[in-house]
Amino acid sequence: MAFSRSAVEELSALHGEPDWLRARRLTSFGIYEGLAVPDTKRQEDWRQVDLKGLDLEAYAPFQQPNGRAPLGTLENVGATLRQRGTSPAVVSIAPELTQRGVIFMPLAEAARAHPELVQRYLFTGVKPEQDKFAALHGALFSGGTFLYVPDGVTIDEPLVSQFWSAGSGAAVLPHSLVIGGKGSRFQYVDEFLSGDRQEAALASGSAEVFLEEGANVGYVALQHWSIKTWQFANQRFQLGRDSHLNAVTIALGGQMARLRVEAILQGPGSSADLKGLFFGTGDQAFDFRTLQDHVGPHTTSDLLFKGALRDRAKSVYVGVVRVEPEARGSSSNQANRNLLLSEKAKATSEPILEILNNDILRCSHGATVGPVDPEHLFYLESRGIPHPVAERMLVQGFLGEVLDRITVPQVREAVDQELAARID
Amino acid sequence: MADFEIKDLRVSVEGREILKGVSLSVNKGEVHAVMGPNGSGKSTLSHTLMGHPNYKVISGQVLFKGKNILALQPEERAKLGMFLALQYPVVVPGITMSNFLRTAINAKRGYDGKDKSKAINVKEFRALLRDEMSVLRMDDSFLSRYVNEGFSGGEKKRAEILQMAVLKPEIAILDETDSGLDIDSIKFVSDAVNRMRGPELGVLIITHYTRVLKFIKPDYVHVLVNGEFVRSGGPELADWLEAKGYSEWVKEPAKAPAALEAK
């Protein structure tokens, strides 16, 4: 069954969604039908993206519910949501958090229980109009998480969602909607996983995160889809006055994994720290588009995307820093560093600066592409450390700057393990 | 035959011949000083001995433990018992000193990530370092820092000697370990090196200045000028050089070592 209006209706019914949400899905589907697959030759935003071999018709619109998420053993977390395909999510949340007004539940359930909240925010950041894939995501999102942390609430332990793809040949399109109330403090983690490393899938894994005045939010996304997944995902952060965002995104999976990360520094004095890490092997291709949009005055952003590529893996990084007319006294930094571990690996990096207010404190950017430093290798090897071990240490050291920002030990461990297995 | 023998070594860098036939015999238990003006090829010698890929051997041999080590990778040379303290130690971001030292020690012990019994345990590691670090006046905070990152010139050199102390080589090449050190640091470093001296260690100490040779007394002194050894002798040759400099071999008015020191 290809993508169709009836598939949208069926999926919405499966989740027991209210009429307004079904209507929104259908509107998105209309947009999807009206848009062409991006033209990678003519559309600036899609240049360098290789969509050859992508056949949207080949994917089922959603995965039939076929089993719950695997049981996990996450410790020291405030709440977890696990969802496999379109099966109902399994949620656990510390009762103490519920008492303090924290809402953490499947998106469809929130649409019924808290329609005013969900309606106000859902898809206002990641808009279906953006492109065909965002429209598809809006029409057929396969489920997801709704998190609302009330004003002034601090949560020490992270809240974690895990989304599993469930079987070959279908679209798996999770969506997280996160709202941090005034002065709230918490960390939220999205994990995207495939049960089978080889299964074919069309995926997203998008998030909209809203930070109200003075909120301090940590967001971590771990993308570990199968290596036969086409991913088109969006993360959009909307920052209110004096709020602070710490975002870390890790990309390990995907045949072609595209991720757009946008931080909209709207509120005066808001700041965003954006870190990215990727590791590509085989024929994997990554595509990152980032936006540091300084809208309000005295806003600060610091972006660092680091990746290593081996075999024939490729990455494209295009990062826009925009300083809007009102953004006086703002400060931004953007860096993209790529380590090439084989002759055929390839990385390109393109910074784009759009400065519409020259009264800024700082606006710096830098990109590097190159192999492991031979002087570093010599130094380690001269101490008797074998070449492969030295190379692994250097790659881990290179990525460490971002790895150290993963605040959830279990996630860090999972990433370390995967990296160790892939670097050798 | 000596324990470590350099035979008629010729080396080029970027297509230019720098070492033009160098021979030297070092036995374990001996300390040899190699002195020479800037650019004479001292570091070319040290890097070539350790197997740095930028230095191309044109001809010659270096024999150690019955092998021509010029055919070996740097890691294999280290495993055989060679060590080079770099003139300009490299900053390696992202790798802590502690991880670096532990991995190097484990590599020497033949630990390949499988047989855990071969790996150094935490207690042993601590004990080993505590001793050596106190001699070098280094505090524990170095261990959690990235390799040489933010280290002062003197701290980098001390960290090199710390590595030597824990790896216990049989042939150590110290490339200008004394330069950039204040007199106290020279004493600490010399103490650490002198502690290691003994019948199982041969040292090649490369230096500009005779100063360090007051603390680490050489058995032999060799003068390298323009890629060739022009004179060899006992410790008295160092005193002679201190007085005369390299003017005998170098055309331009040679700077006295004291002046060099001030650069």
Ligand SMILES: Nc1ncnc2c1ncn2[C@@H]1O[C@H](COP(=O)(O)OP(=O)(O)OP(=O)(O)O)[C@@H](O)[C@H]1O
């Ligand atoms: N990696 C390199 N690339 C290009 N030239 C080099 C390189 N290494 C050494 N050289 C050249 O070889 C010559 C000898 O340099 P070397 O570093 O061996 O001298 P040195 O005796 O150690 O000098 P110093 O006392 O300044 O440390 C110099 O002319 C130097 O410019």
Ligand SMILES: [Mg+2]
């Ligand atoms: Mg030198």
